[in-house]
Amino acid sequence: MEQLKHECGVAMIRLLKPLEYYEEKYGTWMYGLNKLYLLMEKQHNRGQEGAGLACVKLEANPGEEYMFRERALGSGAITEIFGTVQSNFKDLTKEQLHDAGYAKRVLPFAGEVYMGHLRYSTTGKSGLSYVHPFLRRNNWRAKNLALCGNFNLTNVDEIFARITAIGQHPRKYADTYIMLEQVGHRLDREVERLFNLAEAEGLTGMGITHYIEDHIDLANVLRTSSKEWDGGYVMCGLTGSGETFAVRDPWGIRPAFWYQDDEIAVLASERPVIQTALNVSADRIRELQPGQALLINKAGKLRTVQINKPREVKPCSFERIYFSRGSDMDIYKERKLLGEKLVPNILKAIDKDIDHTVFSFIPNTAEVAFYGMLQGLDDYLNEEKVRQIAALGHNPSHDELERILSRRIRSEKVAIKDIKLRTFIAEGNSRNDLAAHVYDITYGSLVPGTDNLVIIDDSIVRGTTLKQSIIGILDRLGPKKIVIVSSSPQVRYPDYYGIDMAKMSEFIAFKAAIELLKEREMRDVIESAYRKSKEQVSLPKEQMVNYVKEIYAPFTDEEISAKMVELLTPKGTKAQVQIVYQPLEGLHEACPRHRGNWYFSGDYPTPGGVKLLNMAFINYIEQVYQF
Missing domain, CATH: 3.40.50.2020 (Rossmann fold)
Structure with missing residues (x-):
């Protein structure tokens, strides 16, 4: 009767095979992109004020862009962002369009890691600058971060005071920017820790880069950055090096579900959208548990880790x-x-x-x-x-x-x-x-x-x-x-x-x-x-x-x-x-x-x-x- 607005819907995809595999089996290397579109459209009920997506290419060469983002406002935002992505491919020949190797080298949004978000503002803050995913850029690939979430924090004032006291400077007084700054700060520290270890082992140049990207542990990053968060959240993120994560609040207030087979790993806010998009039965889909994180490393290895101790579990009955x-x-x-x-x-x-x-x-x-x-x-x-x-x-x-x-x-x-x-x-x-x-x-x-x-x-x-x-x-x-x-x-x-x-x-x-x-x-x-x-x-x-x-x-x-x-x-x-x-x-x-x-x-x-x-x-x- 009275429409309640609700923040928000998330979707994540990690392809576990090379793009050529999907071109050969499904007739298109855009398999991941198409599945992301389905996951987002099937969750349209969760957000109609804006939508955004991010993509990471694995193994890009220095000087090539490897992280892409598209965002739009309004109830037609999903159609708009995917239309904008597809416009990059409209002038291709048929051979180019079906050449996964060419797509991987040249085309934007031709990656293995995708993340999508649907937004409903519950804070009165609107405009494209508040549409997820949020980006934190850096010349080190592993320090780049894209973040989106279904959440509201109740203690933004306390966290803001604490992180500004140690010298950080969030771009806006909003929980998403503050969380981006917190996770980004801890990601920086993790990369620097690994840099020192790599140097101590005598590595140089791209050897250091590869060492960092092969050893980075986002569990450390999430433990140190999320311990103060008070509220309901499912927070998702991608790094420039292809690390993927989703973490759920320790009270289990906001929901998330995930699925994995040998081709793909998927996470979404609702179970039936995964069932429909991938044609799998409910018993094959798992719920992300309170305080737990789903982590997928650069190599595509998936694991779940308890990040925060579960509290009195109270999933939202609404x-x-x-x-x-x-x-x-x-x-x-x-x-x-x-x-x-x-x-x-x-x-x-x-x-x-x-x-x-x-x-x-x-x-x-x-x-x-x-x-x-x-x-x-x-x-x-x-x-x-x-x-x-x-x-x-x-x-x-x-x-x-x-x-x-x-x-x-x-x-x-x-x-x-x-x-x-x-x-x-x-x-x-x-x-x-x-x-x-x-x-x-x-x-x-x-x-x-x-x-x-x-x-x-x-x-x-x-x-x-x-x-x-x-x-x-x-x-x-x-x-x-x-x-x-x-x-x-x-x-x-x-x-x-x-x-x-x-x-x-x-x-x-x-x-x-x-x-x-x-x-x-x-x-x-x-x-x-x-x-x-x-x-x-x-x-x-x-x-x-x-x-x-x-x-x-x-x-x-x-x-x-x-x-x-x-x-x-x-x-x-x-x-x-x-x-x-x-x-x-x-x-x-x-x-x-x-x-x-x-x-x-x-x-x-x-x-x-x-x-x-x-x-x-x-x-x-x-x-x-x-x-």
Whole structure:
């Protein structure tokens, strides 16, 4: 319903055979480039504000370019960057185009190592200079670094202070630049360590270069540079000499999967994209573990290394509910189960009146949860039928049986996501009128004044689309009651690990709790939470406590939902409106391996999350109240 932006998607490819092999077997030396395109397009859901790719040629001669990068902005960025790459080949003869040796010597982006990135800004920073991969150039091939990631750091201020104190000078105050500087600095030290060893062995000239490139250990580089990173991340990198790495945060917040055979090694943010791009089964794809790095050296030897000790593992549950593609077999099952788990609460909301209720979903991500909800409702109705038939005794009439067996769960496609209306009209009322028509409805899909309408969505965060568009347009159908169902729990707290929800004022659940406190003459709860938050500002982040929980503590989930309905129902709505949320227990039962639920529970996996929440709450209170 409300599009949450999510940072980001990554893809890496390391060809393990010479380019001639792929030309001979697949008819093109561009095999790696084509697979990268597929991996990126299949992850388009993860980033539509920009895209970039980097490529490294192995064994280039001195004076020849060996590291290439292309970046673009906008939702068409993937097409644009690959179009630009292909434009380098448009004037070639057919013989040149199929000559892998010629491509290797002469053509840009004709390499063995590729890395791609899809960007969604969650920090408000935009422009081509913020599109990954980032480059750090040097005359030593092994010191060149291209970096990209799916991440957000929560302690940029601390790291910035520390690295500037030792004399480093990042080009921008942004976590990607700071990480580039940190990894680059440690890479420099590693190269210099090996340079000294090579000289001590009496090597000179290119002998030193080859010694460094054959012995470099990126595990050392990653251990020393990543130990302070607080946040969720999958960070990928290439060096000019062909070393490749990906490292995952020790809490396992952000996901990554990898696959290797004798031709290719691949890493991506999602499992099914590897399955599709390479036509391999799920059981052959491995998940990069928390705190682990995937390392591929210049010779193409792959290994995994534990870089940081795993912490309390809390993979992001929003990945399962919303962000990742539903084509993953486990995610598909989990989303169906999320819908099924809601059935008892839905039945309660409609007083079990299934015969006069139409069930539907908000397109498109909630569709899988909708199928799970229907399955659960079918199971309930079948149990009802069994009970009714049993109550008829041993000789029920044909009509009695037919009446019971003809009962059905009524599902319709009620809501339609219409064209993406451009809010180019600046004047307020006209903008709101446009927003009200982002969705359309299927007229005649229910009986006015008689039927309830139950409509499921994956999450309700800000509630703006509900208020401006959904409720008003659904009310035109004339339902007796509209029940809006969220397959996830109430979103109560900001995220600081890569989702664009960072301010307290964005959450309709928070606004509802504040309104309830004011209504019930409980402003002292707000004052107390603010005072305690303010008092811990100077503490180390590891000692900070989430006092925002006290804002929600006096109320049940149902009380907060009821207040949300008041805040979100447009004037003039004729139908009764109710919002039903997934309980936290239901989420954990449906997604048992993904316990990261801080946006619902306030239990942040890292100290930096609590620190940033504390700041957001203080900022909100100081802007709204004068204590």
